[in-house]
Amino acid sequence: MKSGLIQKILLLYPSCVLLFSTCALLAQSDLPADDYFRLSHHEVVLMGQEVNSPGPDLSPFRYASKLYFTTSGWEGKAGGSRLFTYLQNGATVAVPFNPEPGDKDRILDAMLTNTGKRIYYTLGHINEKGEVEKSRIVFRDKDFNGRWSPMKHLPPALNSKGTNMANPAPGIFRDNRAEVLFFTSDRPGGAGRKDIWMTSAENGVFSPPVRLPFNTEEDEATPFFDIAGQTLYFSSKGHNAIGGFDVFRSHYLGNGQWSAPQRLGQPVNSPFDDLYFTFNKNTGYLTSDRPNKTCPDDKPNCRDFDIYKIDLLATLQVFLFESNGMEPLYNCTVELKDTGSGRIISTYMNLENNYTSVGLRPGVDYQLIVSKKGYFPVFKNINADGMDFFKAGFIELTLQPMTRPQHTAPDNDNITSQLRMPHPPPSSPPPPERQESSAAATDQKGGKGEPPIPPATESKPAQPAFYARFQQLLLNMDTTNWMQITHIPQMASKVNNDTMDFLFYHKKLDCLIAFDLRYKNFQPDDTEAMDHYLSAVNGIINKNQQPAIGISVFIGSENHFIIYTFPDGNKNMENPSFIHTFLFPRHYKGVLPDPSAIVKLLDDE
Structure with missing residues (x-):
């Protein structure tokens, strides 16, 4: 191994220690990941009352423009756990095949196939105590008229007596184009109490179920298969989960092989139960009992399952x-x-x-x-x-x-x-550097003892059209705040005859702003000229006025730069220091001309 690579690894070692320490700390803490290290930038938002109810809200998934979910919190409206659809900025509607309010069976969760022509859902039989006593998976197909067919049952080999099935998740394997159905079950032969199983679903014929290899002794639940990424997302209490149920994923490698599960991390996961993770494009959904502000006043610490929307970044x-x-x-x-x-x-x-x-x-x-x-x-x-x-x-x-x-x-x-800005026309030779003549400064209008700032036409290339457009740019930004300075007493001697193209006073900022245009390649020492000029300006202005700001434009033969010069956070007028930046500070947007506006002016030359 090359020594340079070893050196870089050693330099990154503290970052690795921080990362591993963060993971260990998160396993013992209820604090969000942002408090330690920004491992992801997903934005998790609790959905509103059009989806979440006072009771458990489960199984969110999006198909086309509709969000499907189940809830048991709208007793008066729904009569127990039922399946609903929600259209953004529209109404929440129950699907037409929900059980009747007096029926003992309830739809616990559901999932559509990728074509939208079949829906699998879990029917749970509710006992007198309101608990799920038995659950099984059924499905319906949609006909040519868009109507759902009568309910159909999975074969007895899957919905076997004495076992429970739930959490259906259809998918397609890319290697053999097989249609498959994932589900959870407590059937015999599992690794723990509830495991994830899979069956093929070719032409309406379901194969004997196969247990997936990454099940643990703990519970696994709520699978979701992303066909595009050939990845199964699921929740588990095993695999060193940091909360109750955490969301994991495993990639299908083909030929029945799966990658080792990986936890998604925060903020998708939390120290609480996180279930039913699904996503469509860059929008995800999740059911979680993490704390929020929806608990009633008499139960401020309730743990109620609600639906969250995730902006995936x-x-x-x-x-x-x-x-x-x-x-x-x-x-x-x-x-x-x-x-x-x-x-x-x-x-x-x-x-x-x-x-x-x-x-x-x-x-x-x-x-x-x-x-x-x-x-x-x-x-x-x-x-x-x-x-x-x-x-x-x-x-x-x-x-x-x-x-x-x-x-x-x-x-x-x-x-x-x-x-990049345009070079001077090839037919015209590059203009000469500015002349540092003291005579040029004393020959200007204004009289002896009060020489003005030398105009740019005497030390810069004569481009009156550009200067006029530049002045108009400033006035167009805010005519009430920009005021051009024609001369300041004793300015020429103060700045050692180093001239600027424009000097303005900005009323809102309460400071002078100098503009300097140079046809030359930028060199680091070039910032000193603006420093000297601003230092001289600051030395003669009212002490209660804000320090001056400089904007320099360098048009070189190769690279072109716009540099902003700001006071270094203090108002020491006698010994000032400055910050030079190529970046346009966003809090000056609409107040100072940004680089794109200056570039456009030069493009129009």
């Missing part, structure tokens, strides 16, 4: 390193941007560790932006395509310090495409 773990790829890089800022809307989804400031994680929604394109003072920022385009909802992906990013003689940005994906 793929988790991407981000590890940050120095440019050599070996040294961890700390105190970075990581931002996740939705490239479609331009909105910053999440921000992690000054990370104590060299890693964090972000949640990605399928079908959305994102940009990962990593920055640190003294380093070139990294812009990485990412999405959740091909990612597993329940297994975190990871990415390693390296940041290049701003010390290279070439003065170009590091070769990270899309860093230049985000900030």
